Amino acid sequence: MNITEKQQEIIDEFSIYDDWMEKYEYIIELGKELEAFPEDKRTDDRLIEGCQSRVWLSTDVQNGNMHFRADSDAIITKGIIGLLIRVLNGETPETVAKSELFFIQEIGLQEHLSPTRANGLLSMVKRMKMDALKASTELNKN
Amino acid sequence: MTEGTKIPFSVREIRQQFPALRQTIYGKNLIYFDNGATSQKPQVVLDAINRYYSKDNANIHRGVHFMSQKATTEFEEARISIQKYLNARKSEEIIFTKGTTDGINLVAFSFGELLNEGDEILITAMEHHSNIVPWQMLCERKKLVLKVAPINSKGELIEEEFDKLLSKRTKLVAVTHISNTLGTINPVKELARKAHAVGSKILVDGAQSIQHMKVDVRDLDCDFYVFSSHKVFGPTGIGVLYGKEDILDRMPPYQGGGDMIAKVTFEKTTYNELPHKFEAGTPHIAGGICLGEAIRFLNSQDIEAIQRHEKELAHYAQDMLDTFEGVRIIGEAKQKTSVVSFVVDKLHPFDIGTLLDKQGIAVRTGHHCTQPLMDFFKIPGTVRASFAFYNTKEEIDTFIAAVEKSIAILK
Numbered sequence A: 001m002n003i004t005e006k007q008q009e010i011i012d013e014f015s016i017y018d019d020w021m022e023k024y025e026y027i028i029e030l031g032k033e034l035e036a037f038p039e040d041k042r043t044d045d046r047l048i049e050g051c052q053s054r055v056w057l058s059t060d061v062q063n064g065n066m067h068f069r070a071d072s073d074a075i076i077t078k079g080i081i082g083l084l085i086r087v088l089n090g091e092t093p094e095t096v097a098k099s100e101l102f103f104i105q106e107i108g109l110q111e112h113l114s115p116t117r118a119n120g121l122l123s124m125v126k127r128m129k130m131d132a133l134k135a136s137t138e139l140n141k142n
Numbered sequence B: 001m002t003e004g005t006k007i008p009f010s011v012r013e014i015r016q017q018f019p020a021l022r023q024t025i026y027g028k029n030l031i032y033f034d035n036g037a038t039s040q041k042p043q044v045v046l047d048a049i050n051r052y053y054s055k056d057n058a059n060i061h062r063g064v065h066f067m068s069q070k071a072t073t074e075f076e077e078a079r080i081s082i083q084k085y086l087n088a089r090k091s092e093e094i095i096f097t098k099g100t101t102d103g104i105n106l107v108a109f110s111f112g113e114l115l116n117e118g119d120e121i122l123i124t125a126m127e128h129h130s131n132i133v134p135w136q137m138l139c140e141r142k143k144l145v146l147k148v149a150p151i152n153s154k155g156e157l158i159e160e161e162f163d164k165l166l167s168k169r170t171k172l173v174a175v176t177h178i179s180n181t182l183g184t185i186n187p188v189k190e191l192a193r194k195a196h197a198v199g200s201k202i203l204v205d206g207a208q209s210i211q212h213m214k215v216d217v218r219d220l221d222c223d224f225y226v227f228s229s230h231k232v233f234g235p236t237g238i239g240v241l242y243g244k245e246d247i248l249d250r251m252p253p254y255q256g257g258g259d260m261i262a263k264v265t266f267e268k269t270t271y272n273e274l275p276h277k278f279e280a281g282t283p284h285i286a287g288g289i290c291l292g293e294a295i296r297f298l299n300s301q302d303i304e305a306i307q308r309h310e311k312e313l314a315h316y317a318q319d320m321l322d323t324f325e326g327v328r329i330i331g332e333a334k335q336k337t338s339v340v341s342f343v344v345d346k347l348h349p350f351d352i353g354t355l356l357d358k359q360g361i362a363v364r365t366g367h368h369c370t371q372p373l374m375d376f377f378k379i380p381g382t383v384r385a386s387f388a389f390y391n392t393k394e395e396i397d398t399f400i401a402a403v404e405k406s407i408a409i410l411k
Helices: A003-015 A020-033 A075-088 A093-098 A102-106 A121-141 B011-016 B043-056 B066-086 B100-114 B133-142 B159-165 B188-197 B245-250 B285-299 B303-322 B349-358 B371-377 B393-410
Strands: A047-049 A054-062 A065-072 B094-097 B120-124 B145-149 B170-176 B201-205 B224-228 B239-243 B261-264 B269-271 B327-330 B339-344 B364-366 B382-386
Touching (some): A065 A075, A075 B349, B133 B145, B145 B159, B159 B188, B239 B245, B349 B364
Antiparallel strands (some): A047 A054, B261 B269
16 A cells, blocks of 8 residues: 555545544544554653643664654544554655655644644654655665 | 723623624534633624724824824723723823733833842742743843742742742842632732832733732732733733833833834934833734723623622532542632633643544643743643633533543543
């Protein structure tokens, strides 16, 4: 499944919910299911301080593909992190760096990635793309 | 309306005057519990905004033409309405600012110019960032010392500690009248007496007080009192600094520009008199006029009945929240206004606030621009419901049910 198909799959999943609370219940479930963040990676340089919630991001490159792990102190933020990771993990650095995350708008969660919400998510996405850009430069060097 | 005649308080009737309350959010009736952040506007203020821009719009103080004189009169009448409402001695003591933050920065800059190395500023541990940072900047600029009076676990100022920090070196006490996060009402009249006893001045941050109680600056005997229009049912972008005339007279201007000058030559400029000395450039004319309208609206209300109603709402909400397991109220001062801040065990305020929003309820979550206070309570933030006179018990019932539902989903 490519990055566009993965995003479309999420849009389809959310299309069954017509009530905001149901949508958020699903996001909260995703937040609870998010892979545990390794404690040794919970360092200040991986912390993205938001005004409302905090986010930790750890980036690895595995077999030439991006592999992100992330966490937040707020469960809704964690749920959205889960979606972002599902879309971006396993993609090449170039794909991540150039990715258009259209699914966020489509499922109505754009407020969480607006600069005013300040939950750390917008900065996290920026950092994910920066890390991908760095990885892509590294890979091209070799 | 003449002084003394008040409209009997009825929450149903008062709600009718606030059109913003009559709307649905995500298909639910809006419940607006974010009054500590900003208040909604009554129809009289909305009409005044419309009237000003439709008919009276002109620049003030300099024009000889009819419209300019009318706008000037209305702007200066607003100043007089505010002066009377605060019981200031003179309208010259009412300076229009951009808001509370601007007023504090004005004092920090301009009064700060009168201070010398080693002088002390005393604040409290419950201040909003806007009553912390301007003083830190001043202390850095003038090599002053910032002292912070601690609070107890209920969120009350520890007066004995305040007394210990107060000394002949203290030149200004800057204290909030009411904490925006906790709702604590500080005994500012008593603090003013103590400050004056050591020769210090006192600034009262009134951002959270004037909409909830009668404020009499002469009775409080504060040297400065600052507030924002938008929290007292007026427009955004304007506020007031009250200052005692003799102190304002001694203070140098804050910003240079038009309106604040007496005579300008390239060699030397002399400054205008109060209040214009501190009002450089074209002010927010519509804002000033409409704030005057908001203050007259407030003055026509029965403030004591409003206070009783707001207190009842806060008690009711707090009692209901107390029945939930894992809910902790942050801020349990004996003297408290209509703010209920709380945290829920193991749950993040942001999550609760987001779910309340989706149920049509506007609350504020986060650190409320009081990060040192959050550090004191060792929490990342709170959920804050802040009530105004147009809120109802029925709204609180809906809110409580929504909190219960949110907790159930998040646990």
